[in-house]
Amino acid sequence: TQLDNKMASATPWPLPDSQVIISDPEVFERKKKQLLRDGPDMCQVIADFDRTLTTSFIEGGERGASTYGIIESSPHLSDSYRTKMRELFNTYYPIEVDSSIPFDEKVTKMIEWWDKANTALINEKAPISLVPEAVAASAWQFRRGTNEMFDTCDKNGIPILVFSAGITDVIDEMIKQRIAVDGRVFNNLHVISNKMRPDENGTIVGFMGSVIHVFNKNEHAVAEAHVDWWDKVKPRKNVILLGDSPGDVHMADGLDDPQGILRVGFLNESVDAKLENYKKLFDVVITHDGPMDWVLDLIHQVLQSKPASK
Numbered sequence: 078t079q080l081d082n083k084m085a086s087a088t089p090w091p092l093p094d095s096q097v098i099i100s101d102p103e104v105f106e107r108k109k110k111q112l113l114r115d116g117p118d119m120c121q122v123i124a125d126f127d128r129t130l131t132t133s134f135i136e137g138g139e140r141g142a143s144t145y146g147i148i149e150s151s152p153h154l155s156d157s158y159r160t161k162m163r164e165l166f167n168t169y170y171p172i173e174v175d176s177s178i179p180f181d182e183k184v185t186k187m188i189e190w191w192d193k194a195n196t197a198l199i200n201e202k203a204p205i206s207l208v209p210e211a212v213a214a215s216a217w218q219f220r221r222g223t224n225e226m227f228d229t230c231d232k233n234g235i236p237i238l239v240f241s242a243g244i245t246d247v248i249d250e251m252i253k254q255r256i257a258v259d260g261r262v263f264n265n266l267h268v269i270s271n272k273m274r275p276d277e278n279g280t281i282v283g284f285m286g287s288v289i290h291v292f293n294k295n296e297h298a299v300a301e302a303h304v305d306w307w308d309k310v311k312p313r314k315n316v317i318l319l320g321d322s323p324g325d326v327h328m329a330d331g332l333d334d335p336q337g338i339l340r341v342g343f344l345n346e347s348v349d350a351k352l353e354n355y356k357k358l359f360d361v362v363i364t365h366d367g368p369m370d371w372v373l374d375l376i377h378q379v380l381q382s383k384p385a386s387k
Contacts, residue, residue, distance in 0.1 A: 094365065095363060095364050095365040095366065095367025095368065096363075096364045096365070096367070097361060097362075097363050097364075097367070097371045098352070098356065098361070098362040098363075098364065099360070099361055100355075100356040100357070100359060100360055100361065100362060101356075101360070104360060105339075105360050105361065108337045108338075108339045108360060109339065109375070111315060111337040112315050112317070112337060112339060112375075112378075112379050112382075113378060113379060113382040114382070115314075115315055115337075116379065116382050117233055117234065117235055117379050117380050117382075118234075118313075119312070119313050119314055119315045120235055120313060120315045120316075120317065120379050121235065121236045121237070121238065121310050121313040121315070121316055121317075122226075122230060122235060122236070122237045122238070122316070122317045122318075122319065122376075123237075123238045123240055123316055123317075123318050123319070123328045123329050124237065124238070124239055124240070124318075124319040124320070125239075125240060125241060125294075125319060125320040125321060125322070125325045125328070126144065126239050126240075126241035126243055126248055126270070127143040127144055127241065127242075127243050127321075128143070128321040128322075128343065128345055129220070129319050129320055129321045129325070129343055130219060130220060130223050130239070130319070131143075131217055131218065131219055131220060131223075131251075132217075132218055132219070132220050132345075132366050133321075133345035133346060133366050134345070134366050135216055135217065135218050136218075139216060141216060141217040141218060142215040142216055142217045143217075143243060144241070144243030144244045144247040144248060144251075144270075145162070145194065145243060145244065145247075146215070147211050147212055147215045147217065147247050147251075148198065148207070148208070148211060148244060148247060149162055150211060150214070150215055151203070151207045151210070151211040153201075153203045153204060153207040154198075154201050154203055154207075155201060158197055158198070158200075158201050161197045162194060162197065165190055165193055165194055165197075168190075169186055169187070169189070169190035172186045172187075173186075173187065173291060180292070183292060184290075184292050184293065187290040187291055187292055187293075188288060188290060190290070191242070191271070191288045191289075191290045192288060195271065195283075195284050195288070198281060199281060199282060199283060201281070202280050202281070203280070203281050204275075204279050204280060204281070205246065205273055205275040205279050205280070205281050206279055208246050208247055208250050209250050209254075211247075212247060212250045212251055212254055213254060217251070218255075219251075219255055219256065220343075220366075220368055220369045221368035221369060221370065222368050222369030222370045222372070222373045223256070223369050224255070224256050225369075225373055226369055226372060226373050226376065227252075227256050227257075227263060227266070229373065229376055229377070229380070230265055230376065231263045231264070231265050231266070233380055234265060235265060235376070235379075235380075236265045236266075236267070236306075236309060236310050236313065237263075237265055237266050237267070238267050238268075238269065238306070238310070239266070239267070239268045239269070239270070240269050240270075240289075240294045240328045241268070241269070241270040241289070241294075242270070242271070242289050242290045242291045242294060243270050243271065244270060244271050244272075244273065245268055245269075245270040245271060245272035245273070246272060246273045248268050248270055249268060252266075267303065267306045269289065269294075269303060270289060271284050271285075271288060271289055272284060272285040272286070273285075291322060291324045292324045292327075294324065294325065294327065294328050295327045295328055295329070295330040295331045311332075314332070314337065315337045315338075315339075316329045316332065316337070316338040316339065317339050317341065317372065317375065317376070318338055318339065318340045318341065319341050319343070319372065320340070320341075320342055320343070320359075321342065321343040321344070321345060323354070323355075323358055325342070326340050326342075326358045326359065339360050339361070339375075340358070340359045340360050340361070341359060341360065341361045341362075341363065341371075341372060342355045342358060342359030342361070342362050342363070343363050343366070343367065344362050344363065344364045344365075345364075345365070345366040346365075346366070348364045348365060352364070
């Protein structure tokens with residue numbers, strides 16, 4: 078979501094110990110067995126970004142910035158822009174999380190939200206060069222183990238698709254500043270998000286392609302607009318899917334008859350209220366803004382396994 082004030086920042090720090098909860102042990106074991114049986118050559122990772130690869134909270138209990146929040150904090154943008162973004166959040170976020178509103182109606186409202194937010198940014202006539210400075214100045218962090226996951230997957234040829242309703246340029250810069258240091262290039266990594274479009278002077282004048290919001294993230298978008306990536310990952314029928322919101326469970330829906338999608342959900346807050354619903358949606362639930370350690374261990378197990386002989 079586009080603002081970082083969903084709740085008061087009075088969350089205690091450190092957060093309670095995280096738990097890894099297996100929703101249905103029988104289903105989980107079947108999916109895990111398939112991952113290990115087929116090995117790394119049949120595996121890919123599809124991950125949300127905000128609150129999934131990054132944490133919800135940072136040291137001291139402060140809420141970490143999202144990609145939109147990072148842009149919003151830039152001194153290049155006006156106070157009226159920040160006010161507009163808060164107004165949009167207060168209008169549309171309750172719709173996003175209201176389970177009584179039909180899905181189709183939610184989608185319409187999310188498109189409205191993202192379009193209005195992106196238009197507000199375009200109207201600022203801000204330079205795209207604000208991104209590195211804003212990323213460096215903002216308070217955020219990657220989830221513990223995310224760097225190692227990127228490194229391990231890259232070295233072993235497991236593709237990672239980052240699928241986000243945030244901003245591509247900010248995601249790229251966050252990875253550059255904290256993971257892909259010293260100019261490292263991750264050939265196995267692809268980001269699908271909302272990419273800014275600058276004019277010849279470097280002013281943000283629009284966004285590329287169709288808007289990606291919280292409810293339309295799925296690999297249909299890959300097939301339509303990212304053909305090279307689609308061709309690369311299409312044979313890999315097994316997916317380790319990482320997300321933090323109910324809409325994230327659909328990120329692999331565009332795959333042709335996936336044999337095994339192991340869905341891992343990061344339930345960062347309101348655990349007691351949301352746990353049962355998350356257990357219905359995700360095969361594994363990691364609570365209380367927990368680390369990436371369990372996921373990293375699973376990837377290591379996949380790498381150590383040998384595919385069945387054909």
